[in-house]
Structures are given as structure tokens and as C-alpha cells.
Amino acid sequence: MNKKADINKKKIQDEILDLKKSLLNMKFQKSSGQLEKTSQIKINRRKIASLKTKLTLNMGDKNA
16 A cells, blocks of 8 residues: 555656646746736646645645
């Protein structure tokens, strides 16, 4: 079960990293006027926060 949790943790961390890269890209596009859907920035930030919360809750289960 420990390996499964590690795989899950790694998957979530990879997804967070991808979203952060995407967010940075969107911020550059917004500043240059190329980004049409500026609401995507807010959506990505919330996805990152949600994944970080999920990661923290999973770690809390292990420590309990």
C-alpha cells in the first residue's frame, strides 16, 4: 500500500508542476495581450490549490 501512496503522491506532484508551468505561460501571454480566456488563469490557480490540499490530506492520513 505504501508504494501505491507514493505513486499517487508522485502523480499529483507531476500534475501540480504541469499546471504551474501552464500558469506561467498564461501569465506571459496575458502580459503580451495574446491570452483570450483570462479566466483560465483563475481556474488553473484553483486546480493547483485543490491538488495541494489533496496532497496534504493524504500525508495527514499517513501521519495519523
